[in-house]
Amino acid sequence: MPTKCSTCTGTYTPQQAGNGQYFHACPPIANPAYQPDPTKPAFNLVQTIEQPNKRDENLVLDPTGKVIGIKAAGAGVTLF
Numbered sequence: 001m002p003t004k005c006s007t008c009t010g011t012y013t014p015q016q017a018g019n020g021q022y023f024h025a026c027p028p029i030a031n032p033a034y035q036p037d038p039t040k041p042a043f044n045l046v047q048t049i050e051q052p053n054k055r056d057e058n059l060v061l062d063p064t065g066k067v068i069g070i071k072a073a074g075a076g077v078t079l080f
């Protein structure tokens with residue numbers, strides 16, 4: 001089912017063709033401390049930071065290997 005991340009607004013399909021599964025994690029964003037003024041001495045286009053309230057669906061396991069949740073829920077998702 002198509003899913004939209006409420007943190008980064010990315011859309012994705014968790015269940016991939018061939019029974020693969022995609023675990024969404026919000027991508028890093030440009031560091032606002034260096035954007036958008038290239039005249040700043042520390043300007044660096046490749047400088048990035050993690051999104052505030054990042055969602056990360058990669059699984060967290062307990063010591064026995066049982067899935068107990070995802071790394072970070074972020075702002076949640078919308079199914080459509």
Ligand SMILES: [Zn+2]
Nearest residue numbers: 005008026055
């Ligand atoms: Zn996201």
